[in-house]
Amino acid sequence: MTALGTIVAAWLFAIGLYGVVTSRNLVHLVVSLSVSQASTYVLLLAVGTRAARPGPPARAVDPVLQALASTDVVVAVVIAALLLALVVQVHKRTGSLDPDALRRLPE
Amino acid sequence: MIGWVAPLPIAVPWAAAALVLLFDRVADRRLTRLLTGVAVAAEVAGAAALLHHAGAHPAVMWVGGWAPVHGVALGISLTLDRLGAGAALGAGVAVAAAVALIPATLEDAGTTVDALLLVLLGAMAGFCLTGDLLTMLVFFELTAVASIALTAYDTGSVAALRSALSLGITSTISAFLGVMGIALIYARTGALNLAQIARAVAADPRPDRVIVLALGLLSAAFLIRAAIVPFHLWFVDTISASPLPVVIVLGGVLGTLGLLGVVRLWPAVSAAAGVPARGVADVLVVAGAATALVGGLLGLGFTAARRRLAFVIVAQTGITLVGAGLLSAGGLGPAILYSAGSGLAVGALACGLAVLDLARPRAGAALLVAGGLAVAGLPVLAPGLALQRLERAARGAGYPWVVPVVALAAAMAGGAVLRMARSSPQGGQPEATRRRVAGAVGIGAVLLVLAVLAGAAGGWTGAAGGWTAAAAAGAAGTAPAAVPITLGGTLVDLLSVAGALLLGSGYGSGFTRRLGRQAAVASTWSAVRRLHDGSIGDAVAWATIGTAAITLALASAMR
Amino acid sequence: MSIAGRRAAFLAGAAVLVALLTWGFAGLLPGRPAGPTPRVGDLLASASGPDRHVVDPVALVGLDARSLDALVAAFTVVAAVAGTTLVLRARPDEWAGHALDFATGRRVPPTSDAVRVLGLGLTPPTVLFGLYLVTHGQLSPGGGFQGGVVLAAGVLLIYLAGEFEDLHGLYGDRALERGLAAGAGGTVAIGFLGLAAGPAFLANALPLGRTGDVLSGGTIPLLDVVLGLGIAVGFVALLTTFLHQAIVLRPLGARR
Numbered sequence: 001m002t003a004l005g006t007i008v009a010a011w012l013f014a015i016g017l018y019g020v021v022t023s024r025n026l027v028h029l030v031v032s033l034s035v036s037q038a039s040t041y042v043l044l045l046a047v048g049t050r051a052a053r054p055g056p057p058a059r060a061v062d063p064v065l066q067a068l069a070s071t072d073v074v075v076a077v078v079i080a081a082l083l084l085a086l087v088v089q090v091h092k093r094t095g096s097l098d099p100d101a102l103r104r105l106p107e
Numbered sequence: 108m109i110g111w112v113a114p115l116p117i118a119v120p121w122a123a124a125a126l127v128l129l130f131d132r133v134a135d136r137r138l139t140r141l142l143t144g145v146a147v148a149a150e151v152a153g154a155a156a157l158l159h160h161a162g163a164h165p166a167v168m169w170v171g172g173w174a175p176v177h178g179v180a181l182g183i184s185l186t187l188d189r190l191g192a193g194a195a196l197g198a199g200v201a202v203a204a205a206v207a208l209i210p211a212t213l214e215d216a217g218t219t220v221d222a223l224l225l226v227l228l229g230a231m232a233g234f235c236l237t238g239d240l241l242t243m244l245v246f247f248e249l250t251a252v253a254s255i256a257l258t259a260y261d262t263g264s265v266a267a268l269r270s271a272l273s274l275g276i277t278s279t280i281s282a283f284l285g286v287m288g289i290a291l292i293y294a295r296t297g298a299l300n301l302a303q304i305a306r307a308v309a310a311d312p313r314p315d316r317v318i319v320l321a322l323g324l325l326s327a328a329f330l331i332r333a334a335i336v337p338f339h340l341w342f343v344d345t346i347s348a349s350p351l352p353v354v355i356v357l358g359g360v361l362g363t364l365g366l367l368g369v370v371r372l373w374p375a376v377s378a379a380a381g382v383p384a385r386g387v388a389d390v391l392v393v394a395g396a397a398t399a400l401v402g403g404l405l406g407l408g409f410t411a412a413r414r415r416l417a418f419v420i421v422a423q424t425g426i427t428l429v430g431a432g433l434l435s436a437g438g439l440g441p442a443i444l445y446s447a448g449s450g451l452a453v454g455a456l457a458c459g460l461a462v463l464d465l466a467r468p469r470a471g472a473a474l475l476v477a478g479g480l481a482v483a484g485l486p487v488l489a490p491g492l493a494l495q496r497l498e499r500a501a502r503g504a505g506y507p508w509v510v511p512v513v514a515l516a517a518a519m520a521g522g523a524v525l526r527m528a529r530s531s532p533q534g535g536q537p538e539a540t541r542r543r544v545a546g547a548v549g550i551g552a553v554l555l556v557l558a559v560l561a562g563a564a565g566g567w568t569g570a571a572g573g574w575t576a577a578a579a580a581g582a583a584g585t586a587p588a589a590v591p592i593t594l595g596g597t598l599v600d601l602l603s604v605a606g607a608l609l610l611g612s613g614y615g616s617g618f619t620r621r622l623g624r625q626a627a628v629a630s631t632w633s634a635v636r637r638l639h640d641g642s643i644g645d646a647v648a649w650a651t652i653g654t655a656a657i658t659l660a661l662a663s664a665m666r
Numbered sequence: 667m668s669i670a671g672r673r674a675a676f677l678a679g680a681a682v683l684v685a686l687l688t689w690g691f692a693g694l695l696p697g698r699p700a701g702p703t704p705r706v707g708d709l710l711a712s713a714s715g716p717d718r719h720v721v722d723p724v725a726l727v728g729l730d731a732r733s734l735d736a737l738v739a740a741f742t743v744v745a746a747v748a749g750t751t752l753v754l755r756a757r758p759d760e761w762a763g764h765a766l767d768f769a770t771g772r773r774v775p776p777t778s779d780a781v782r783v784l785g786l787g788l789t790p791p792t793v794l795f796g797l798y799l800v801t802h803g804q805l806s807p808g809g810g811f812q813g814g815v816v817l818a819a820g821v822l823l824i825y826l827a828g829e830f831e832d833l834h835g836l837y838g839d840r841a842l843e844r845g846l847a848a849g850a851g852g853t854v855a856i857g858f859l860g861l862a863a864g865p866a867f868l869a870n871a872l873p874l875g876r877t878g879d880v881l882s883g884g885t886i887p888l889l890d891v892v893l894g895l896g897i898a899v900g901f902v903a904l905l906t907t908f909l910h911q912a913i914v915l916r917p918l919g920a921r922r
Contacts (some may be wrong), residue, residue: 256749
């Protein structure tokens with residue numbers, strides 16, 4: 001784990017959330033979520049690298065973290081697909097992709 | 108033998124989900140419905156068997172036969188204790204009620220809905236039964252994914268679509284926080300198994316910022332899903348727009364499972380590298396109390412029925428957190444009983460709303476009134492009995508201010524439900540068959556009866572509080588704490604109910620109307636309304652603020 | 667909240683959160699002596715050779731030691747894909763017409779010959795590579811999840827080279843859903859196999875074979891194949907659902 005890894009992980013997480021909070025386009029919002037997701041991968045890799053671990057050098061980058069990261073990628077894609085499907089339907093119903101146009105709907 | 112039963116609450120619903128999807132349109136619809144019902148019943152039976160077995164001797168089962176080597180857990184464990192098995196049982200009851208309510212509410216629901224409910228059930232059971240932190244997180248994330256499409260079932264309603272997006276986005280962010288927390292814990296302890304983590308942290312009790320940050324991130328992750336204030340914005344939206352069967356599951360069980368995550372996490376990190384137990388308890392109890400008050404207040408303030416229900420559930424989750432946040436067996440026992448009772452009450456309320464939709468105002472109002480009295484703390488049903496125990500435990504743990512706060516929150520929440528019953532709209536589908544109405548009323552009645560029985564089993568019987576106290580003791584690793592039912596406690600309960608009746612009958616509405624004309628109050632109220640108007644950006648912004656606040660509070664409590 | 671107010675509130679919270687993250691992450695920087703216990707991951711990496719006869723420790727971890735997590739991931743894909751299909755299902759005010767590419771405001775040119783040739787040329791190697799990844803997960807990086815995605819990419823190439831009907835002609839209407847269910851259900855079945863044959867649910871109960879063979883590792887290659895099938899079908903289902911929604915479904919009363 002290096003200082004750069006620290007900064008990059010924290011920055012990516014925050015900037016992705018900033019994108020979600022201030023977005024004017026639902027597709028942009030879902031993609032910003034993926035940017036935040038990237039920060040979790042950076043953290044996992046940073047934690048798993050050779051330099052970060054105690055004891056004698058191991059044969060491979062930590063396989064537990066590798067397995068976690070690789071299944072996480074596939075799961076993230078299908079979740080993004082589900083969210084984008086919702087965005088498609090919203091667009092069909094309202095003709096707009098602006099998240100702020102979705103406020104104040106009648107109950 | 109137990110190795111055979113333990114995976115069943117997860118594997119049977121999931122196998123059934125796969126079969127339901129495989130035989131979609133090939134087999135008769137009634138056959139797949141039957142399969143769904145059988146699978147849910149099997150999960151309930153399996154969880155009950157595990158609960159019974161855990162009573163005698165709690166066990167640990169290693170998935171795949173990966174037993175620990177030299178004391179290091181290499182595989183994933185299923186920890187079969189009363190708390191987990193009981194929670195899995197509760198999840199099964201909620202899904203059973205949801206499946207039973209489908210014919211009355213979603214007429215043309217296809218096999219996909221059944222399959223998603225089954226996947227949701229298996230995931231909830233897995234979350235309750237596993238003793239591995241990463242496995243807990245992935246099961247919990249699956250519950251969110253399954254909930255998204257169920258919430259958006261009515262794709263013609265923009266409100267439903269928006270709330271599904273809100274649910275999906277905040278749950279995904281919660282999962283990010285969880286993964287980051289797990290990565291930090293793994294980096295420091297090299298373990299993912301909760302018991303292993305506990306041992307590693309206890310072995311090195313120096314103040315450790317890594318563990319504290321991880322605790323903050325993971326707590327925020329769980330509390331987001333539990334809809335504790337200020338993470339509740341997505342939840343209000345979702346409960347307002349989901350189909351009623353989904354409301355039973357999301358509102359009755361899934362939020363409480365978020366609190367279960369916090370309870371499971373706490374003992375593992377309790378040597379907690381520098382944060383004294385009192386510090387964490389302070390944070391959790393204050394968060395719970397604030398949530399309870401906000402939920403009660405806003406439940407009274409908003410007028411739409413579904414919104415009121417959402418805030419009532421938020422208030423109940425807050426009260427549960429107050430009990431669980433005491434981080435003792437004495438607080439956890441009443442919290443367990445309260446969460447079971449309030450979940451059943453939520454189910455009954457959802458049935459009441461379903462009956463109102465079917466244009467039977469009197470039956471619907473009756474269910475709502477009964478549910479409202481349960482929420483307010485009538486000491487016949489589980490929530491009331493648990494409330495007085497919880498208040499007593501909090502007083503004993505050094506939080507005497509919790510007693511009036513929780514009693515007031517219960518009164519406000521109950522009053523909100525009673526107002527729902529009073530102002531029930533005239534409408535719905537008059538041509539709904541008597542069978543559908545009878546079904547909805549029946550389910551609601553059954554859930555209320557269960558609430559009474561749960562109260563009896565966990566409340567009246569014995570000073571030690573029956574199985575809930577034993578479950579709490581098992582989870583907290585201490586001896587069962589005796590928190591008896593007292594006359595004083597019962598009087599406080601009845602005060603809450605009286606308060607609810609007053610608020611529900613409109614007492615004080617003149618006063619609030621005069622208050623509302625004050626400029627400051629009016630502008631505050633309109634700001635609150637704007638905050639809750641469904642913006643996804645608002646939900647995420649406040650989730651960020653809440654995460655920062657919780658982590659900061661834990662870090663400042665660090666020695 | 668107003669947009670400016672929301673941004674201000676978020677920035678305040680995010681500033682505190684980033685500061686806390688940096689503070690906490692700094693505790694991981696080299697300098698503080700780490701704990702004595704070796705990591706679970708390192709223990710498993712050192713055990714993969716003799717224990718389960720697999721070469722790739724990630725396969726050992728992902729599909730054996732932590733096979734429950736893989737099962738959960740499989741069902742997450744099932745839930746997400748089934749959910750997507752549910753969300754994008756045809757509504758009463760829509761009808762399914764002929765698949766018609768369209769773009770607002772311009773005529774859509776037919777698929778160019780270059781794309782056709784490339785698509786047809788790349789499809790067999792892609793599918794082959796996907797099959798290789800799926801079946802050799804225990805020997806080299808890859809496995810069911812990764813190989814399944816590559817297989818789905820091969821099918822996508824068929825669509826790119828041809829028309830939507832070419833794709834839809836490959837499989838029937840419900841075949842995708844069934845394939846997805848078969849993949850996930852197969853994983854549960856393997857779990858029960860472990861339960862029936864020996865110690866526990868999801869135990870590695872098949873013969874372990876010789877390290878370095880394709881058929882080594884017991885249930886690991888079987889899980890890879892089953893998961894690969896489920897993931898591939900799942901991603902193709904996602905593709906089909908989105909395309910169906912975009913170019914097949916039309917509102918009632920539309921001209922096209």
